Amino acid sequence: xxxxxxxxxxxxxxxPTRRDIVAxxxxxxxxxxxxxxxxxxxxxxxxxxxxxxEDAGLVSRSREAQRRPVxxxxxxxxxxTKWIERYRRQxxxxxxxxxxxxxxLPDDVPPTRPADPPQERNPS
Amino acid sequence: xxxxxxxxxxxxxxxPTRRDIVAxxxxxxxxxxxxxxxxxxxxxxxxxxxxxxEDAGLVSRSREAQRRPVxxxxxxxxxxTKWIERYRRQxxxxxxxxxxxxxxLPDDVPPTRPADPPQERNPS
DNA sequence: TCCTTCATCAACCAGTTGGTTGAGTAGGAG
DNA sequence: CTCCTACTCAACCAACTGGTTGATGAAGGA
Numbered sequence: 323x324x325x326x327x328x329x330x331x332x333x334x335x336x337x338p339t340r341r342d343i344v345a346x347x348x349x350x351x352x353x354x355x356x357x358x359x360x361x362x363x364x365x366x367x368x369x370x371x372x373x374x375x376e377d378a379g380l381v382s383r384s385r386e387a388q389r390r391p392v393x394x395x396x397x398x399x400x401x402x403t404k405w406i407e408r409y410r411r412q413x414x415x416x417x418x419x420x421x422x423x424x425x426x427l428p429d430d431v432p433p434t435r436p437a438d439p440p441q442e443r444n445p446s
Numbered sequence: 447x448x449x450x451x452x453x454x455x456x457x458x459x460x461x462p463t464r465r466d467i468v469a470x471x472x473x474x475x476x477x478x479x480x481x482x483x484x485x486x487x488x489x490x491x492x493x494x495x496x497x498x499x500e501d502a503g504l505v506s507r508s509r510e511a512q513r514r515p516v517x518x519x520x521x522x523x524x525x526x527t528k529w530i531e532r533y534r535r536q537x538x539x540x541x542x543x544x545x546x547x548x549x550x551l552p553d554d555v556p557p558t559r560p561a562d563p564p565q566e567r568n569p570s
Numbered sequence: 571t572c573c574t575t576c577a578t579c580a581a582c583c584a585g586t587t588g589g590t591t592g593a594g595t596a597g598g599a600g
Numbered sequence: 601c602t603c604c605t606a607c608t609c610a611a612c613c614a615a616c617t618g619g620t621t622g623a624t625g626a627a628g629g630a
Contacts (some may be wrong), residue, residue: 333457367619387626406530418593478608488590
């Protein structure tokens, strides 16, 4: 998988078990054992999931005696939200403009492919 | 990878090339060839990326002579946004409550782990 | 000290992914 | 019909993922 931050966040949340863990952590911090309990996988597997979430910056782990309480880092969600909103707004704006154009046209014009847009190269 | 809709969407966007394609499509529809041009991978590789995006419901392909114009389906973003917002709000709410508790406490109390929350099993 | 608990590390395995090349299909243009 | 363009399908490959088992580390309780 690609190494950039956004890719790591999306990849981390592409697994339902990891999304479930995030959901659980939104309610409150928990230890690895507590997080593993609901699933029929080993605690090692859950530990691996937590490592993926931690690498994505979604979660942090501290130490408290033998336990490693896991904490949700909600700020990273903003990264995603920003990316999503940018392109959603662009797309919606485009539809709005298309609607305007269609409304302003005479009744039967030949069907066209949308004109090649200005080739600005967008950052991912 | 898990087969559920949300997993497919997140997984599709976990690749920077695919996010780039989405960004390009937010500006306007495009053919496979047009989408492939900026990258130094084969058109087949881009076709595969488009299949992943299509399976996730992020993109649709029609037919127009030999060309297969690709169109961004912006509605699917809502699925993600809803998921994200739910847990972001929960996490923020939790912090707010924690702040309230901390403010209401006498000056030096021993550090505690947040009490085990009610074990409601959240959907992913 | 030894034992138990909580969690990680290491090695391994099967399945998936992102890429390739090569062949095939669909539809206009000559 | 033949050729060219635009694209997909199929097979293959190396790298990565999500899981396992077994060993190890770190800290508290006897």
